[in-house]
Amino acid sequence: MRWKALTVALVAGFMTLLDVSIVNVALPSIRDQLDLSPAELQWVLSGYALTFGLLLVPAGRFGDARGRRNAFVVGLILFTLASAAAGLAQSALWLIVARLVQGAAAGIVNPQVSGLIQQMFEPKERGRPFGLLGTTIGVSTAVGPLLGGVLIAAIGPEEGWRWIFYLNVPIGIAAVWLGHRWIPAATEAKRRESLDPAGVGLLGLGVVLVLLPLVQERSWPGSGKWLLVVAGVAVLAAFWAWERHYGRTRTALVELGLFRVRSYALGSLIGLLYFAGFTTIFFIYTLYLQSGLGYSALAAGLAVTPFAVGSAVGSAVGGRFVQRFGRHMVAGGLAAVIVGLAATDLVLRAVPGSGGGWAAAFPLLVAGLGSGFVISPNQTLTLSEVPVARAGSAGAVLQTGQRIGTAMGIAAVGALFFNRLAAQQGDWGAAFRGALWLTIGFVVVALVAALADVLSGSRRERAADGGRDPVDVAGR
Structure with a gap:
């Protein structure tokens, strides 16, 4: 029964995380249909990420204190209703409010997923379910543009973007029913402690x-x-x-002592910085392909697919070898992302016009492979030295950093993108390249944090070999 419960939890997590990126390819259609300004477009994306991030920690705390099944089901009901409202939106304000509520509901659901893994699996059994969770996080965000493009191509730009939201309704209804049936209820009375x-x-x-x-x-x-x-x-x-x-x-609300654990503090920073760059790739690239190079929503989604494929493969490999290579794998993955994105810029410069998006397939595949080596392994390593008693809140804080990083990245990169677009008199290529290098900058800083953890872990390992007290170096 616990694997059934994990399945429905991962499906719900996949659905809520998919909505971080699936909207990207629909932005031109939404802009045309609802007459959205650049700032309103950014709110459609970053507003979701913001409320998602803000609710993770208190919702995780609520699930710990009051029971995870009820929090999971209530969050899914709210997410399903907000998705229907977003699909019915008739104005920019309507859509933005629906997205804010969607994000808040996603923030209620997701910490229950990591909490359920802690609840249902013994410590020695958690590697596989946490690996599946990390893969869900990476692949759901990467595959969003393709799925959104398929829906818009099949239904049309006028109504296709609405079905991006309607799609959540039947899945949400099924997940509510199965979640209530399969997820175990609280087995002991919960203390009515303050939720801060x-x-x-x-x-x-x-x-x-x-x-x-x-x-x-x-x-x-x-x-x-x-x-x-x-x-x-x-x-x-x-x-x-x-x-x-x-x-x-x-x-x-936040156990500040967690940040005295080296691997946790640096891993949380890596997650925040990487998600600030990772999710903005889809935002600016799909806009550039559609509005700058004239791609359809489906073609734009297909052009981004190599990143999704690489991410899926990298996540599977990373989950398998993370304990062997530790933070070295994360650092290598970040380096691969930097190389792949830099090569994407070079290819787009060398192949002007509509052929550039297809020519960039291999560099994006490299970046996607690197991304797979970052997300799931970083989550595993960041939580590796956290005491089990604090694992629930630690996971929620880690995810909060990722969501806030997403909001910060979309805000900062989006501001640069639209400013350069205006300054360059509609030169989409120049705007994209400038924003892309800011994205790369976030990943570079994340790499610095990973290298700091690698070097610190190496020093601790040498100290242990020299006769000092042994330490857990799983996060090196």
């Missing part, structure tokens, strides 16, 4: 204040908007202080 509402409010406010001026960069003239970033940093500092104070006597 002050911490939830401070974290949410701080992140919104930091991201809002990035998302609205082109819509809000003047430099005054950047004061919101300063205010956001101050609120996040207050959140950190509050969590330290609150955690002395009660269970805080």
